[in-house]
Amino acid sequence: MTDLPTILLIDDEIRSLESLERILCDDFEVRTAATIEDANAILEQDWIQVILCDQRMPQQSGVEFLKSVRQRWPDIIRMIVSGYTDAHDIIDGINEAGIFQYITKPWHPENLILTLQNACRLYALQRENELLAIELKMSPSGARKVVADRRETLRKDYDFDDGIIRGKASPMNDVCATLRQVAPYDVPVLLCGSSGTGKELAARALHYGSLRWNKPFVVENCGALPDQLLESELFGHKRGAFTGAVEDHVGLFERASGGSVFLDEIGEVSPAFQVKLLRVLQEGEIRPVGSAKTRKVDIRVIAATNKNLEDEVKAGRFRADLYYRLAGMVIRMPDLKDRRGDIPVLARALLSRAMDHLGKQVQGFSDEALECMQTYHWPGNVRELQNEIQQMLVMGKEDTLLGADLLSRHILRADRSQDQEDADMLDDLEGTLKDRVAQVESRIIRETLIRNRWNKSKAARELGLSRVGLRSKLERYELEKIKPLPSVRRAAS
Template sequence: MIGRTPYDSLSDSVPETARMFRQTRSADAAPEARAAGGRVRSVTETRRASTPLRLGFEAIVHAPSSPITAAIGLARRATEYDISVLITGASGTGKELLARAIHHGSSRAGRPFVVENCGALPDQLLESELFGCKKGAFTGAYQDRIGLFEVADGGTIFLDEIGETSPSFQVKLLRVLQEGEIRPLGAQRTRKVNVRVVSATNRDLETEVAAGRFRRDLYYRLAAFPIHIPSLADRAVDIPAIAERILKDVNQAFHRAVPGFLPETLDLMMAYDWPGNVRELHNEIQRMVALSDSDRPLAPDLLSARIVSPRAPRPDAAGTTLKDRVEALEKVEIAETLAHCNGNISHAAERLGLSRVGLRAKMQRYQLRRSDAGDED
């Protein structure tokens, strides 16, 4: 959070009954915000009425043995203290979902939870969104605007894609975090705010710091309590439960009654890597329901071609070292290249960027044999 230390009492965060998920300029927005006439977002987002609201940790579907249980355990501990949290993980893994759960499990649950995607706006507009602005502060500033830090006063602000911000913006954000106060663009006076900051990124910020693209002091301010969310490929055990939860929501949104998935459909879904993570899985299930012309369990023929096409299985990451995983991937790549080259070692070595001797050594190591369909040379 800003303006306080982790050791300050949590009891002075006044819980107020707040209606969540209101539209812009909602009726219960702060009077000063309405008077400012700016675009006010007093809550996270506006949801369609047909979409169920799940705010806490119960929204994070997982199996008991899932690798994500460690992240959830850390997040539960984070709810007990007013401390800045940095959530890392690939796009689509549910970083905002975890941030929302942290907020709703904390003493700030009755106050606003506000979201800003820091990678979606240029610096000046991002500053205006977060810190506010006075009329005439820049071209296009036709009226006073209250910033999201002020909207979130007493609550939590979630800064998504924090790794996409520029060095100049990082300097200004650092001052806000250090001083616990904001100064709207074009204003002369600062305003105190009491906000907990939860940020997220799909970048490795330690690498960004080492490369000089992200401020070290800001990183340490944001990452007081780091939490990493594993990708869906690393927790395939969760896919059946997540798919059933998504299907329930899609049924409600589409006014359908699809009862579930055939076992072979789930097998294919669990074997796929899901580079787009839960977001990709959600889109795939929406597509399957839209293509289905009955209310029977979803069959494999409704899956996209990329999911059902034959391919080498992904090595299981559980219980293996990084070296084991790299070697497993290398074995698969060599085997596929040999097959593509009909066993011609010279051609395969050229494609792989290896010498013939080097390729032969790896084939012996991985117990691979060239196809009889091709010539050695």
């Protein structure tokens, strides 16, 4: 018995067939046939997942053979290999034989293996979909209950109170109150804020708190695609509308009809695409690329940007009429540096998720680690905090507290009393030259002590100081007063 997928190679040239078999036998269970008759006999007996057939066979062309295979065994993934790139053959192969891939000679072994593996995955997905369809037919009420239960779970996950994690006196409380107030009303919402502040999380909370909560919620990053691809993704396209459009494609707006569409980085779209998007919002209808007909859609648009769109409008880079269509309600997301009281709660929640994801358990954070996190200004916001916590978890020891020594150096160097924009910059330092040097020296000593777990001998050696010299500086900068207390050995609750 083997778990390898089974493929059938068909070629009348024996040497070519043997060469293919040698290359593919490690990754697939290979069957070979030199004639159409042999191929049909194998298909009658074996469970074949993918066929790779040469186009120029003596009895009939590869496309003609695969047309007959499509009628008898439609689930098999069909592929053609040929040394000739006749456009007519390619078109016939795609339209009549349902060819998955047309491979030209000479082929590259690694590319061929990868293509065949993708074809086998496609076959497996088809089988899974068939089984799922059978299950749905056998138990429609059970399927409906499963879907309903999952939707209800999602709704709870993105609840304004439980889904958006924050402290008791958080600036996010006002944001959540506004989200809760706006959610039931079918108005467009524009979410503004820096990257990583949780705009997509807020968008999902809006959707699952609305009357559309049991309909689709789809996301598109408008800054990641050029105009043509973005138009195709959102509005769909007809087959042949552009190079590579080999079949009709239903756009996100049509797939999400009845639900909500989240357009992230809306400030990045070009002026030309802004006009097309404006029409959709005004008329409530889309026109797929390459189609002469429009289609009605019923969607709620939630957009997000890290730019100041009002400034973009004044500068002529963003259409004023589109801005007012998107900004039915404007909600601004605060930066993490303005939510310092939320950091311990957020850090513990992110750590819990990271432990589940990585399968590694620790006792929590030390008090000193949480204090350092609250001191740092987090220019990357929650996303940066998440990455830092994951790194701490990977580097920390299992079933222990994650200490401040596991934090990155730039976080440890952050000043305890200031909100500097960059811990490595000196712009925030004040006073005479002597005062500024003292502030920098204090930060360096504190960071070195934390990283060495307050081992003064190691810190002194690293800094090139004697123990007496280090002790003198600790007294001068009052760093002895912030030495961690025994309580850091307890798990943070």
